[in-house]
Amino acid sequence: SQKIEQNSEALNIQEGKTATLTCNYTNYSPAYLQWYRQDPGRGPVFLLLIRENEKEKRKERLKVTFDTTLKQSLFHITASQPADSATYLCALSNTGNQFYFGTGTSLTVIP
Amino acid sequence: DAGVIQSPRHEVTEMGQEVTLRCKPISGHDYLFWYRQTMMRGLELLIYFNNNVPIDDSGMPEDRFSAKMPNASFSTLKIQPSEPRDSAVYFCASSLGRQGQDYTFGSGTRLTVV
Numbered sequence: 001s002q003k004i005e006q007n008s009e010a011l012n013i014q015e016g017k018t019a020t021l022t023c024n025y026t027n028y029s030p031a032y033l034q035w036y037r038q039d040p041g042r043g044p045v046f047l048l049l050i051r052e053n054e055k056e057k058r059k060e061r062l063k064v065t066f067d068t069t070l071k072q073s074l075f076h077i078t079a080s081q082p083a084d085s086a087t088y089l090c091a092l093s094n095t096g097n098q099f100y101f102g103t104g105t106s107l108t109v110i111p
Numbered sequence: 112d113a114g115v116i117q118s119p120r121h122e123v124t125e126m127g128q129e130v131t132l133r134c135k136p137i138s139g140h141d142y143l144f145w146y147r148q149t150m151m152r153g154l155e156l157l158i159y160f161n162n163n164v165p166i167d168d169s170g171m172p173e174d175r176f177s178a179k180m181p182n183a184s185f186s187t188l189k190i191q192p193s194e195p196r197d198s199a200v201y202f203c204a205s206s207l208g209r210q211g212q213d214y215t216f217g218s219g220t221r222l223t224v225v
Contacts, residue, residue, distance in 0.1 A: 032210055044216050046213070049210065051210070091211075097206070101156075
């Protein structure tokens, strides 16, 4: 079955720096990859979708890359702010309907 | 739209009791998903529906779990009998099937089985 791994450690960065989160997968060839934000006690909130034929996608301070050769996606938050502190989840699908999630990376932005 | 609405927000029940979780998807969405989230296993897809029809229930842990979608605006996830290992946060999500661009989660139901 597919295996999806995200940064195993929590990530702490200084305000204003760029946060980079990784999502690696094996035994899978997804056509779609999503990134979500999850705050404590809340459901995940969709941020970005990137397709297998897209190398990069941007939205405001967010940038996602998708390397199907390396089987990896990188998620960047530029000019990070304390309000960006949350858990970030990647999710993969080969149909665009049901998505399978990684375990998430906890990000803390230190003022 | 009020988003995906789940009830109850919290449920505490005794082992062996029946538990029913409820979900109202976003109006117009034709896909509905049930997920379970735990610290150990993360977010696991249990079952999903398309146009009220169950498409894939391979993630349902065992026969104690069942899900229904009697109409486009309502779904239930039932656990009977419940066990302590079922304790988790259960999320419902819906989408219009547009390749994952409108996947919307509810706030979840935190289930504790004692």
